[in-house]
Amino acid sequence: MQDNGIQLLNIPMGPGSQDEGEMVLDYMKMPSEMNTYDIPVLPESDAVQSCPQAVAVMEQLQDLLAKYTQGEATQSMVLDAMPDADLDMLNQILGEGEVSAVINGEQPVRIQETVMAGVWRLRSFNTQGDVIAETLEVADVPACVREAAFRTQRILNVDPDNMPQGVLNAPSVLVEIAEASEAFDGSVPEAPHVINLSLLPFSPEDHNHLAESVGAGAVTILSRGYGNCRITSTEVNGLWRVQYFNSTDQLILDTLEITDIPAVACAAKEDLEDSAERLKEIREVLV
Known part of the structure; x- marks a missing residue:
């Protein structure tokens, strides 16, 4: 079959990381210009x-x-x-x-x-x-997004007394994630449980430990409808990372959502x- 369909974004997978000096997440390049709806050029x-x-x-x-x-x-x-x-x-x-x-x-x-x-x-x-x-x-x-998002899962075992050096606030967030994930029932639509990491004093070590603990899921979504938004599934049931970037690729809002699918990705x-x-x-x- 010839590869002649719509050109699709090849989005890299995996959790992000931060450099302690620059504090910039190492994620894929986001669109650097404002995206607006353009009427397609229709054929004759x-x-x-x-x-x-x-x-x-x-x-x-x-x-x-x-x-x-x-x-x-x-x-x-x-x-x-x-x-x-x-x-x-x-x-x-x-x-x-x-x-x-x-x-x-x-x-x-x-x-x-x-x-x-x-x-x-x-x-x-x-x-x-x-x-x-x-x-x-x-x-x-698409149905395959829901089917694939959490096809590999892990159980969070949080031991606050045995944390890597420099990890301060990640343990309390991981405990909240574990409790919300356990209570999550994807068969019943409900309001998402949201944790706003942008409001927390997270060190680079906290971010790295959080990413390692929740793992990287199979699904990555890029939405340009509400600014540049990157949505990634994890290996914790119901847990998504939803990140908003400005026009210079700087992270401006970093959240975790325990939900079926984040609303920003859905029609x-x-x-x-x-x-x-x-x-x-x-x-x-x-x-």
Whole structure:
């Protein structure tokens, strides 16, 4: 299969670190300019008519948006058999939205939200880096994100009397995380338990010990909808690290959330309704 889909962000995985002198987290480079919504440059109607499978997918996508109800099973379709020209046309029409993600593992998955919030392009790869599956999915967040986020888990065993040198405040945070994680029930939507690390006197040793204790999960999400936001799963059930950066890549808000999926990564009900209306307008112009 040819690798001709939407270009997706290759986001590095793993916990961050801090240098005691500079106090700058060693994370991937964030976008350095303000991101705003740009209307995709739509193709000419005649060109669209020459790609009947792309037209059929847009019609089916309209049906999926109408059927989907937030909180229920995602709606999806497989794009593997689409001719290259039709797939290119579909990608041009759908464009790229504000949220992208990568799921690390033996068969990595790269995910890109389209300009229609709640409509996602997913591409799965084998160990050689070849595309093995292309999917279009309608959901608040793709199902595979929830499935993969905490597929490897660890139990926090906090011993405040046996901490590495320089660790001061991490033990109390780890105790709070352990209690909140144990009480977390992902089957019941509830308000997230949030710990704001930006308000705590955390030393570099505290940050390093926290990162080592909770581990790095399989999912990393980058959202540009509320500033530049990096969201990473951990190996502690329900625990996400949610970090906001300014335009110069400086960390301005560092939080931990015990929740199903952080809200900043999800398409809201109103977003999905708007996407259905936007797709209808696009189809009226092109088809």
